[in-house]
Amino acid sequence: MNALAHRRVPSDEGTVSSASSSDASDDDDRPLTAERAKPSRFSSNSKTGWIVAGVLAVLLVAAGVLAVVLYNRQASQSAAPATSAGTAGTSERETATHSSQSPSSQNKEEGEAEGDGGGRGGHTRSGQGGRTQADDTRTAAPTSTSTPQSSSPSGNLPPLVGEQLLVDFTTFSSSDTVESFLTSSGLTISDWPVEFTPIPVIMAPGNVDIVDGALRLKVTAGTEPVVSAEVVTKQEEILYGRVTTRAKASPVPGVWSGPTLEVDIELLSSYYTKGRGDSVKPGIQFTNHPLTEGEEMYNEVYPYGFDPTADFHDYTIEWTKDTTIFSIDGAEIATFTRNVPAGPMAFNWNSWSSGEPNWSAGPPEEDSYFLIQGMAGNWTTA
The missing domain is CATH 2.60.120.200 (Jelly Rolls)
Structure with missing residues (x-):
């Protein structure tokens, strides 16, 4: 059975700068950059993705276990008729009428x-x-x-x-x-x-x-x-x-x-x-x-x-x-x-x-x- 491959979420390329008291002034005309807008890796959306991936992994493991159980049961049932036939043949020979004379x-x-x-x-x-x-x-x-x-x-x-x-x-x-x-x-x-x-x-x-x-x-x-x-x-x-x-x-x-x-x-x-x-x-x-x-x-x-x-x-x-x-x-x-x-x-x-x-x-x-x-x-x- 193949294990579920998890893709690690890439780390942020930068960090959000802490705002100083002077940054709050009205005369800060710097545009909002992508770096400043990027959410934390521990945001709620990222947490949801990890949960979904974990659930999928559990389901795949359960499916594998079920497949093994079904395979073993089928093999056991297939072997049963052969054993029964061999027993029947032995029984028939044992009950046949035999002569006691050489x-x-x-x-x-x-x-x-x-x-x-x-x-x-x-x-x-x-x-x-x-x-x-x-x-x-x-x-x-x-x-x-x-x-x-x-x-x-x-x-x-x-x-x-x-x-x-x-x-x-x-x-x-x-x-x-x-x-x-x-x-x-x-x-x-x-x-x-x-x-x-x-x-x-x-x-x-x-x-x-x-x-x-x-x-x-x-x-x-x-x-x-x-x-x-x-x-x-x-x-x-x-x-x-x-x-x-x-x-x-x-x-x-x-x-x-x-x-x-x-x-x-x-x-x-x-x-x-x-x-x-x-x-x-x-x-x-x-x-x-x-x-x-x-x-x-x-x-x-x-x-x-x-x-x-x-x-x-x-x-x-x-x-x-x-x-x-x-x-x-x-x-x-x-x-x-x-x-x-x-x-x-x-x-x-x-x-x-x-x-x-x-x-x-x-x-x-x-x-x-x-x-x-x-x-x-x-x-x-x-």
């Missing part, structure tokens, strides 16, 4: 208990119940619940955006080991059997590698159990979020590949462009697993519109409290409101074959490789 142990038990349908759609699937094809349950997609916090362009591929998960396999160097690179990225390699039918599967660390800037998940031909591959997030308490996988599918028939967390994007190499009667529709498969024993899984199938084995594409799963949303290369394809998971879990990427003709088909007659250039995700945790 996702890793839960997935293993489901796999070991597999016996119906050969583990359709991923080793985490329970296989209980049938499969519901596309219906009219699709709805408009809600606004994303995740806000990207960082980006990691490598120069070799478009930027990946993520906070809780951000892996660019093109940055892998010979000075790293595969295990150490994955560990530092928040991922682990699976090593356990899955009792799929008609042929069991084993997730083997030796089938996970990073080659030519891509994570390579291998399914080995001519083995029983079928030696397959999987990586999993170390974070097992994911509860809602958005994860994108930049991947290229295998051209070898007889393999299931894709990202999964009880919500699957399924790339069936035997059924990219052709189906199997009424059992398997050709195209990319989007699936929500059964939530309870005896419940049907929910599945929709869409044409690719491109060759998934020719290049890398972005496959995205977004999971909210009420919906699962599937996107390819940033374009939303489907939104499910049925069988939406309610409990926390880990996120998996795997490639395998069980020989079940109505899903994975196979086993493959030659080695198959599912390639992943990058992964990125933002999520909340239970």
